[in-house]
Amino acid sequence: MHNPLSILLRPVALLYGSIMQLRNALFERTLFSRWSSPIPVVSIGNLTAGGTGKTPLVDWIVKYYLSIGCKPAIISRGYRRESKGVKLVSDGNRVLLGSREAGDETTMLAWNNPDAIVIVGEKRKAAVTWMIRHFSRRVPSVIILDDAFQHRQIGRELDIAIINAAEPYFKARLLPEGRLREPLKNIARADLILLNKISDLEEAEILKKELEKTGRPVIKARIKTGDLVCLSGEFISSDEAPLPESLNALAFAGIASPGSFLESLKSKGVTVSAHRFFKDHEPFTAKKLQSIRREADEKGLCLITTEKDYFRLLGSPELISIITARPSYYLKIETDIFEGKEILQKMLREAAGLK
Structure with missing residues (x-):
């Protein structure tokens, strides 16, 4: 049809x-x-x-x-x-x-x-x-x-x-x-x-x-999945140091193909219990991120985003502070x-x- x-x-x-x-x-x-x-x-x-x-x-x-x-x-x-x-x-x-x-x-x-x-x-x-x-x-x-x-x-x-x-x-x-x-x-x-x-x-x-x-x-x-990095800059996952099995996350991103992001997280051993996706390069606002954090609070989830989205957040201390009120990470990828x-x-x- x-x-x-x-x-x-x-x-x-x-x-x-x-x-x-x-x-x-x-x-x-x-x-x-x-x-x-x-x-x-x-x-x-x-x-x-x-x-x-x-x-x-x-x-x-x-x-x-x-x-x-x-x-x-x-x-x-x-x-x-x-x-x-x-x-x-x-x-x-x-x-x-x-x-x-x-x-x-x-x-x-x-x-x-x-x-x-x-x-x-x-x-x-x-x-x-x-x-x-x-x-x-x-x-x-x-x-x-x-x-x-x-x-x-x-x-x-x-x-x-x-x-x-x-x-x-x-x-x-x-x-x-x-x-x-x-x-x-x-x-x-x-x-x-x-x-x-x-x-x-x-x-x-x-x-x-x-x-x-x-x-x-x-x-x-x-696309090869790389490290999972804490927003403070700490690498918490690599081939030598695997993720805890209990890592349960809300994934969010503003990218063109979010499905591949979810697959990468699953291949890394992350349980994605919820997700929020936006249009590619769509600006993050405090209101959107506060809503994401509230959902993560209610469900007891950590927050994970893409490396590209992390660098977008990095340009705004206010947005970073909203996200880092919970354990927060970004996923590195490479070709x-x-x-x-x-x-x-x-x-x-x-x-x-x-x-």
Whole structure:
């Protein structure tokens, strides 16, 4: 049975898709020009509005570059930040801005990669030129453009597109009917396709073979559950120190795919007795968090959120104080590339001009 709202939105989605295709055609025919950065650029993005595991992949790539002695800089829009213009989030030595000024995901990347330069700016070219001017004595080796598959104004040495294997890829609909930012066939524009959040290996292999028809290499990854961290900063769970069996939680988050968060908690041994989910990047308010804490009080539950949401809360001492009135934690996650890691590493080295 068709969703009436979906039928109403379909004409708008078709118009949106036509506009995106026209825009892409203008870039392909060079009627829209692309600016070439003097520093090699690696773009990481996706076809859908959130939920692909992009931020953990950016984190993985930054850490890989640092591990081989290559100094990266992250350029991001800083989605849902309250500031405007180009802002320096981290100078590669210390984090200078919080989530309100830089955005939650960007702040998380900066804290997790203290040796990387991190900059936000609505106009990526302006952010890159600002960085080159201000870091002329220690210019980064490579620029990582975060969430830039649709941002075609800047040329790139490597274009990585992520697909969420947990979603019905072939049934995806364009905005605003669905979450697709552009038609599925445009995935062929990528240099490398990363099939992420894999749980069913057989289904993933079918999707991989279909994606390989683009002629692009396709690699496989899943989300790996990391430590559970107390909001005071204490790690309470790792492979060496498992969780107490009695940990009973209310999970809350504002992310695109909350189901995967619940699965990660269950795989960690956490009993999720209640949950509250909000829209991706939806601002937390004192009223919402007080309601969450009251429910946790009544049911005797601890509170657990995502790492991204933790960094959003970190920008407001008032919100942190509401949550930490009860035992509170956030869950770290990371990308586990279990097939094709060597292909990605080779392409990253080549993009940065390394052997």
